[in-house]
Amino acid sequence: MHIDRVLFFAILEYLDMEIVGLGFHFEELPVGRKFQTIGRTITDADITNFINATGMVETMFTDLEYLKTESDIKGRVSPGALVYSFAEGLLVQSTMQHTGFAFLNMELNVHAPTFAGDTIHVECEVIEARLTRRSGRGLVRTQNEIINQKGHKLITYTPLRMLKCKDPTLQRKED
Numbered sequence: 001m002h003i004d005r006v007l008f009f010a011i012l013e014y015l016d017m018e019i020v021g022l023g024f025h026f027e028e029l030p031v032g033r034k035f036q037t038i039g040r041t042i043t044d045a046d047i048t049n050f051i052n053a054t055g056m057v058e059t060m061f062t063d064l065e066y067l068k069t070e071s072d073i074k075g076r077v078s079p080g081a082l083v084y085s086f087a088e089g090l091l092v093q094s095t096m097q098h099t100g101f102a103f104l105n106m107e108l109n110v111h112a113p114t115f116a117g118d119t120i121h122v123e124c125e126v127i128e129a130r131l132t133r134r135s136g137r138g139l140v141r142t143q144n145e146i147i148n149q150k151g152h153k154l155i156t157y158t159p160l161r162m163l164k165c166k167d168p169t170l171q172r173k174e175d
Contacts, residue, residue, distance in 0.1 A: 023099035025166040026138030029126045037090035037122045039149075042078050044116040050082040076116035083114045083155055087122045087146045101137060101162040108157040119149040127158070131172040136165045 051061045056079050059066050067074060092100070114120065128141035140163055146155040 021093075021097055023094075023096040024163070025099050026129065026131070026140060026163045026170070027166050029129055029140045029142075029163070031126050031129050033126045035095075035124055037087075037094055037124075039119045039121045040086055040090055041119040042083070042086065042114060042116060044076055046086075047076060047078050047082065047116055050079060050085075054079075054081070056081070073113050078114040078116065078118070080110045080114070080155060083120065083146060084108065084157065086120060087144065087155070087157075090120075090122055091124070091144070096161070096163070099164045101164060104139070104160040104162060106157050106159040108155065110155050111153050114146075114148065114154050118154075120146050120154065122146055128160070131165075131170055132162070133172050133174075135171040136168040138163055138165055138170070 047061065051057055060071065060073070060077060061079060064076065067077065123145045124142045126140060127143050129138060131138045139160060141158055141160045144157050144159065145153050146157075148154055
């Protein structure tokens with residue numbers, strides 16, 4: 001088999017190239033570390049597509065006249081599930097690519113409504129980090145706050161995730 005020299009060196013260069021956009025490993029998330037995501041504006045189209053895709057065709061999301069005349073919430077309100085989903089999307093694309101193994105559990109609280117036109121970002125703080133008995137894995141819990149463009153806290157949630165360790169031999173020592 002004959003491989004052209006230019007192609008051979010191009011393949012070598014590609015294989016040695018750094019991959020960007022990878023997530024955090026367990027060791028990079030000590031308790032107390034804080035970071036935030038980029039922003040994402042929630043549009044009317046996002047809300048319409050989400051409620052149709054999920055079947056959340058509740059009057060609160062589909063009848064603007066009802067919102068104007070009978071609801072305590074005025075304006076095109078977004079389902080909390082959409083806001084949470086977008087927050088997770090912002091986190092996954094920036095912190096968990098190739099390192100996230102599992103989403104294990106969480107507690108979630110909604111503090112305020114989110115409306116079409118709101119721009120959200122997520123502020124995270126690591127509140128728990130521990131190795132598992134199985135080598136190469138750690139558990140990380142974060143306190144995540146979804147914040148809008150006015151600085152208002154919309155939702156807080158505390159996911160527990162299993163992440164890959166950079167060092168595949170790391171594991172919790174038996175007590």
